[in-house]
Every structure is written in C-alpha cells, then in structure tokens.
Amino acid sequence: MNTEAKKILLLDAANQNTLAILRHLGKKGYTIDLCSHQKACLSMFSKYAEKKFIIREPAKDEAGFIEDLIKILSTEKYHLVMPVGFKSYRACARHQDLIKKYTNLIITSNENIELAADKRRTNEFAEKIGVPVPKTFVPLSAQEVEGLQLSFPCVVKAPFESGKNIVEYAQNREELLSKFNAMVAKNNFKSPDLPIVQEYIVGGGYGFFAYYDNGVCKRSFSHHRIREYPVTGGASVCAESFRDPKLTEYGRKMLDALKWNGVAMVEFKQDNNDGIYKLMEINPKFWGSLELALTSGVEFDQMLVDKADGKEIATSDEFADVTFQWVLNGELFHGLERPLAIPKIISTLFYSKKDIRFFDPMPNLYQLAYIFVHYYKKLKG
Numbered sequence: 001m002n003t004e005a006k007k008i009l010l011l012d013a014a015n016q017n018t019l020a021i022l023r024h025l026g027k028k029g030y031t032i033d034l035c036s037h038q039k040a041c042l043s044m045f046s047k048y049a050e051k052k053f054i055i056r057e058p059a060k061d062e063a064g065f066i067e068d069l070i071k072i073l074s075t076e077k078y079h080l081v082m083p084v085g086f087k088s089y090r091a092c093a094r095h096q097d098l099i100k101k102y103t104n105l106i107i108t109s110n111e112n113i114e115l116a117a118d119k120r121r122t123n124e125f126a127e128k129i130g131v132p133v134p135k136t137f138v139p140l141s142a143q144e145v146e147g148l149q150l151s152f153p154c155v156v157k158a159p160f161e162s163g164k165n166i167v168e169y170a171q172n173r174e175e176l177l178s179k180f181n182a183m184v185a186k187n188n189f190k191s192p193d194l195p196i197v198q199e200y201i202v203g204g205g206y207g208f209f210a211y212y213d214n215g216v217c218k219r220s221f222s223h224h225r226i227r228e229y230p231v232t233g234g235a236s237v238c239a240e241s242f243r244d245p246k247l248t249e250y251g252r253k254m255l256d257a258l259k260w261n262g263v264a265m266v267e268f269k270q271d272n273n274d275g276i277y278k279l280m281e282i283n284p285k286f287w288g289s290l291e292l293a294l295t296s297g298v299e300f301d302q303m304l305v306d307k308a309d310g311k312e313i314a315t316s317d318e319f320a321d322v323t324f325q326w327v328l329n330g331e332l333f334h335g336l337e338r339p340l341a342i343p344k345i346i347s348t349l350f351y352s353k354k355d356i357r358f359f360d361p362m363p364n365l366y367q368l369a370y371i372f373v374h375y376y377k378k379l380k381g
Contacts, residue, residue: 126254152173
C-alpha cells in the first residue's frame with residue numbers, strides 16, 4: 001500500500017475515537033494532521049500526530065470553524081478530511097459542497113444528519129418503516145408532563161443531539177416534573193423544542209455499525225455493550241462483538257431507507273420484557289466504541305480512505321469475536337462508582353483487548369493524569 005502521498009486531516013483531536021483512528025491509520029504509514037479547539041487534548045500527545053492546528057469550536061462558532069478549516073485546506077494539500085465528533089460532522093455536512101472543492105469528504109446528506117439529530121423525527125421515521133421504538137411522549141409544556149399517562153421509571157432526554165449526553169431518569173411523577181423543568185432551565189429549551197419523555201427500557205445495549213456507499217451497505221458490524229460510564233447510561237467502557245440477524249435487520253432498515261452514505265451507528269436496547277430491539281438513536285458519525293470494530297477487523301476508517309481513492313469497497317459482514325475494554329477513563333470510573341463490578345472488570349482484563357498502547361504511551365499517560373481532573377470537576381459539582 002502506498003501511503004506516502006496519503007495525507008489526512010483528522011478533526012476532533014480530543015475524542016477517544018479520534019485517537020483510535022489516528023493510531024490505526026498512523027501505524028499503517030499515513031501522514032495525519034490534527035485539528036482541535038483545545039491546545040492540550042488526547043490525540044495531540046500521540047506520536048502519530050504530525051501538524052496540529054487550533055481552530056474554532058463548531059458548537060460555539062460554526063462559521064468560524066468552517067473559515068478556519070477552509071484556510072487549512074487551501075494551504076495544505078490533503079487526500080481526505082475526516083470529522084469525528086457530532087458538531088464537526090454536522091458543520092461539514094452543511095458545508096460539504098465548499099469543502100469538497102479542496103479535498104475529499106465522505107459524508108451523508110445534511111438532511112440525514114438533521115433527521116438523526118432530532119430524536120423526535122428519528123422516532124417518527126422508525127415507526128413509519130416498522131422499526132420498534134420505546135413509547136415516547138413529546139410534551140409542549142410542563143403542564144402536559146403532569147398529565148402524561150406513563151409508568152415509572154422513565155427517561156427525560158434532550159429533543160435533539162447536542163454533542164453531549166443530556167439525559168435524566170425519574171422514579172416518580174414528582175421527580176419527573178422536577179428533572180424536566182431543571183433540564184429546560186439549564187439548557188434554555190423552549191416550546192416546541194422541549195425534552196422528550198420515554199419509557200425506560202430494561203435490557204442490554206446493542207449497536208449496529210455500517211459503512212454505506214451512496215445507499216448501499218458495504219460493511220457492517222454489531223456489538224453488545226457490557227459496561228458503560230456513567231453507570232446509569234453512557235458510553236461503552238467494555239463491549240464485545242456480537243451477531244444477531246434481527247439487530248442487523250433493524251439497523252439496515254433504518255440506513256437503507258435513508259439512502260445513507262459513509263459511516264453510521266444505530267443504537268438499540270433489547271427489552272427484557274419482550275426480547276425486542278428498540279431504537280435509541282442514530283449516531284450519524286464515528287461512534288465512541290469504534291476501536292472495538294477496528295480490533296475486530298472492520299476498518300471503517302480505511303474504507304473512507306479507499307473511497308477517496310476511488311476503490312471499490314468489498315461487501316462483507318464478517319468480523320472477529322473480540323471483547324474490548326477502555327481502561328483508564330472508562331472501566332476505572334465504572335468500577336469506582338460500582339465497586340461490585342470490580343471483580344468482573346479484573347477478570348475481563350485477562351482475555352480482552354484494551355486501548356492502552358505501549359508503542360504510543362503519551363495519550364494513555366494523559367488519560368491517567370485526567371483521572372484527577374475528572375474527580376476534581378465532580379467534586380466542584
């Protein structure tokens with residue numbers, strides 16, 4: 001493989017999955033530059049990072065982010081630009097015609113990104129095409145919440161993707177009203193864009209992941225989430241590759257109907273009451289547990305590079321059976337909050353793959369130092 005001429009600009013250097021891509025493609029010999037709005041962040045410490053650019057944050061200044069990005073693309077010559085985080089994906093999708101004047105960008109339509117970002121529209125779309133969803137309420141006022149006919153516990157979540165996990169769990173109606181109103185006030189939500197209320201699905205978390213080429217599924221992968229952080233519901237800190245035709249059916253049904261392009265994740269929970277997979281969300285970008293897929297032999301990042309090369313991506317759903325742990329800023333946090341899980345965490349270490357890389361140690365040392373920052377922030381509230 002001739003990688004010398006393949007220069008890639010990788011965005012969102014602070015993200016865990018960005019580091020996975022950087023190490024995976026960097027080890028293959030690609031030249032990779034990084035962008036971030038933070039000077040000191042996870043991927044910046046990797047030995048595979050070449051040039052490092054500080055640009056404006058898309059969540060706060062999308063126009064400035066695009067202006068900075070175009071300035072870099074017009075100065076340097078890149079084979080491909082690869083956003084990773086949601087806000088970068090959304091901004092790049094909105095301005096993809098402009099970006100594609102300077103380099104390759106493999107991404108779905110802006111319309112698809114916006115549908116995936118709106119949890120209300122996502123649920124409506126899923127129901128329309130026959131993909132199961134949790135019972136969902138879309139209140140237009142706090143008064144409506146008081147009259148909802150629902151069982152407890154239930155979930156209160158932001159109506160749209162914001163790049164961070166805005167979700168609360170209510171055990172009774174009083175708690176529901178309190179957490180609903182607090183979420184509205186904290187995030188300045190206004191009608192009709194108020195938090196949605198969903199039934200709480202008791203069951204395991206599962207994900208369907210895929211690379212699509214203009215509406216055609218080329219490669220797919222699935223996982224089962226074993227542990228997560230926060231422990232009440234969050235990113236995977238331990239997960240395993242997984243196979244179930246029904247999970248694949250529902251995941252493909254969503255992305256086929258949207259004529260997807262590029263990578264995506266469709267997240268489900270399997271309801272313990274009826275065994276049915278129920279949609280949680282579409283993640284219209286690279287997902288946090290990407291490293292599990294890469295370790296299982298499904299090289300989603302390489303597929304984007306190959307597509308930019310004009311290569312045909314072979315159709316396959318084959319992958320290895322792997323259990324993966326994100327140790328320092330994942331399993332450690334989970335174990336400290338749920339001590340009864342510590343024996344299982346330790347036993348898993350004997351056979352799992354892990355995100356600690358001795359050939360590229362500095363990002364892991366950064367993670368180690370961040371443990372103290374994490375708990376300092378929690379103590380401050």
